[in-house]
Amino acid sequence: DAGVIQSPRHEVTEMGQEVTLRCKPISGHDYLFWYRQTMMRGLELLIYFNNNVPIDDSGMPEDRFSAKMPNASFSTLKIQPSEPRDSAVYFCASSLGGTGYSYEQYFGPGTRLTVT
Amino acid sequence: DQQVKQNSPSLSVQEGRISILNCDYTNSMFDYFLWYKKYPAEGPTFLISISSIKDKNEDGRFTVFLNKSAKHLSLHIVPSQPGDSAVYFCAADAGNMLTFGGGTRLMVKP
Numbered sequence: 001d002a003g004v005i006q007s008p009r010h011e012v013t014e015m016g017q018e019v020t021l022r023c024k025p026i027s028g029h030d031y032l033f034w035y036r037q038t039m040m041r042g043l044e045l046l047i048y049f050n051n052n053v054p055i056d057d058s059g060m061p062e063d064r065f066s067a068k069m070p071n072a073s074f075s076t077l078k079i080q081p082s083e084p085r086d087s088a089v090y091f092c093a094s095s096l097g098g099t100g101y102s103y104e105q106y107f108g109p110g111t112r113l114t115v116t
Numbered sequence: 117d118q119q120v121k122q123n124s125p126s127l128s129v130q131e132g133r134i135s136i137l138n139c140d141y142t143n144s145m146f147d148y149f150l151w152y153k154k155y156p157a158e159g160p161t162f163l164i165s166i167s168s169i170k171d172k173n174e175d176g177r178f179t180v181f182l183n184k185s186a187k188h189l190s191l192h193i194v195p196s197q198p199g200d201s202a203v204y205f206c207a208a209d210a211g212n213m214l215t216f217g218g219g220t221r222l223m224v225k226p
Contacts, residue, residue, distance in 0.1 A: 107159030
């Protein structure tokens with residue numbers, strides 16, 4: 001298995017532009033998570049899906065952020081319009097999940113976003 | 117409001133010695149704890165975990181200890197190797213959602 005795949009690996013964009021980050025989870029995993037890592041706030045959960053349905057988006061910072069999971073093998077995180085403070089590394093992770101525990105989450109390599 | 121804290125941003129250890137990484141939490145609802153290791157330009161990878169019903173879990177050179185009364189867990193690596201140099205995150209779970217600490221950068225010197 002190729003693991004969790006994220007694209008692009010690096011994204012540089014200008015303030016005000018729309019940014020779309022993509023993720024392909026591990027086949028068979030029921031849960032998909034989007035995280036953001038910054039120096040100030042560390043690794044924080046933005047949103048997670050179970051069986052393609054958003055379960056908790058309380059970590060999404062603003063309405064400028066949106067996430068979708070149209071099918072079990074693909075998810076997007078969109079920022080529109082982007083701002084310099086959105087600059088961070090965005091990780092996607094997936095897991096088998098279940099009730100009770102998160103189980104082991106497998107992370108993708110991340111997308112480093114720079115908004116100028 | 118940080119529910120999971122790693123108070124040491126960095127730690128330097130000599131090869132062959134023990135590395136001890138610490139983590140404190142405040143939410144008593146957390147019932148499962150995990151450690152992740154992260155190399156530069158890579159995503160975090162799972163290392164070891166422990167359920168709240170246990171106080172110790174061992175896997176090779178890695179042992180995690182949990183002190184529920186103190187709301188404290190630690191990761192012991194012995195013997196430490198240069199390849200262990202990475203950022204280590206502790207994470208706590210209260211049901212399908214992980215809360216991560218800020219990470220500790222471990223440097224193992226040859």
